[in-house]
Amino acid sequence: MRGAERTPVRGVPRPGRIRRPRAATPRQEQGRAEILGTAAEFIAQQGFHGMSMRALAAATGRALASLYNYFDSKEDLLYALQSGAFRALLESGRHAIDTTTDADARLYAFIANHVGYVTEHRDVMRVLVHEAAALRPEQRRELRRLKDAYFAQARELMDALYDAPLGERERATYSLFGMINWVFAWYEPARHGSPFDVARTIHRMALCGLRNGDTAGAEVDAVERALRAAPNPSPIRPEVEKTP
């Protein structure tokens, strides 16, 4: 018996309890949105477990206990944040795609919409990437559902463009997501052009992923052989000097 106690919850909520119906008045909704926005900043910086309800309450000008008028629990708050963001992405993506029928342009619309979202709501994007393992299974299932639906959008667009082998298309689509998601980690408007410039670069690279591989030459094959022969030498490699 080690590692032990799954879900070592701290505050010990009372066991059986009927919770607030949450009538969703405009007041409620505005309060929830404000709290969620601030929570996104905290979680983006310190991670979910690094954000304390006390700090969140202070930052939103409320007392600690007041937060529980808006969300049942810290976990509930995270779920609301993530599912709301995915729903927004999904819906705006769907809308963007519908602005044209040209296959190339539809892919561009999807990319530009996503990049726009990332640049406008950077903190939220950081939270989405963190892949909350702190949620209950049903909540995680719902998030997975949303994520899959969003991924399916992209895959359909990619599939409509070329008929490369399945594996190749999948790798290219995942790589496309890598590019558009990673934008949150580096993009600065003053240095890297407009979000549309970013979208155009990514669009071009994504299209290339669908062409059957023809660029690989003999040198590339040689490199692969060399790397296969001598795999990564060190797993973590001890640090050399310590910070004082």
Place this chain on the structure above:
Amino acid sequence: MRGAERTPVRGVPRPGRIRRPRAATPRQEQGRAEILGTAAEFIAQQGFHGMSMRALAAATGRALASLYNYFDSKEDLLYALQSGAFRALLESGRHAIDTTTDADARLYAFIANHVGYVTEHRDVMRVLVHEAAALRPEQRRELRRLKDAYFAQARELMDALYDAPLGERERATYSLFGMINWVFAWYEPARHGSPFDVARTIHRMALCGLRNGDTAGAEVDAVERALRAAPNPSPIRPEVEKTP
């Protein structure tokens, strides 16, 4: 005065104190490596603040206090993990690049090395992406230094290949990092081919990012105008139904 107290540390170490010289015997080094490996799993799943020293001790078969024979603090442990991983990446990348002189093949070597590292040390990669804001400024500075050095490797390789405008090359290089970093989020050996297959796909897409944009047609321009006119409709969008 709100938001208040930066760094609300919990354990309050004694203020001035000379710490262990840490002679780095083989015994020590092995213990540190084992603890770091387990810590990577925990942090990857629950985040840095979500991992407790007690759980880490239990998982490595040690008593809680024993961990402090290997690391000065939890923070020190995170720093050792991150800096060690970056150093390993940097070194293996340098080695991989040196296996050839062909510009194309050198880029491929860099990509394949990174993808190989990600697939072999997935948990460590998750930790690196989490971008530890929990560290002290000097530690963060050192990590930034390592990260920049690694990025510079890639940029040199990209610059050697084409002479697209600076902005375009930068966006393409960052997007390349998006692709190779994101691998940790989706790659499954049984479904997505070998790491080298992944590397080849990404290599091809990266090369395309360096070609001056010529694919953009009138339809793409029209889409951009449409998106500019009607920006993202909703920031977070409230969830519709609740999980029971």
Place this chain on the structure above:
DNA sequence: TCGAGCTAAACGAACGTTCGTTCGTACGTC
């Protein structure tokens, strides 16, 4: 125009638990 009655929201205080860290000590190996 009023004020009684209701409800949602805010609040301070406290709960029990878990946190990171340190202490003093005991066990082994040179």
Place this chain on the structure above:
DNA sequence: GACGTACGAACGAACGTTCGTTTAGCTCGA
């Protein structure tokens, strides 16, 4: 005897959550 490592116990702080009560904003009959 000295040193490196292991350990149980304890410290104070911070955690998420709940409680009972007070406040603010509304409806509605008089």
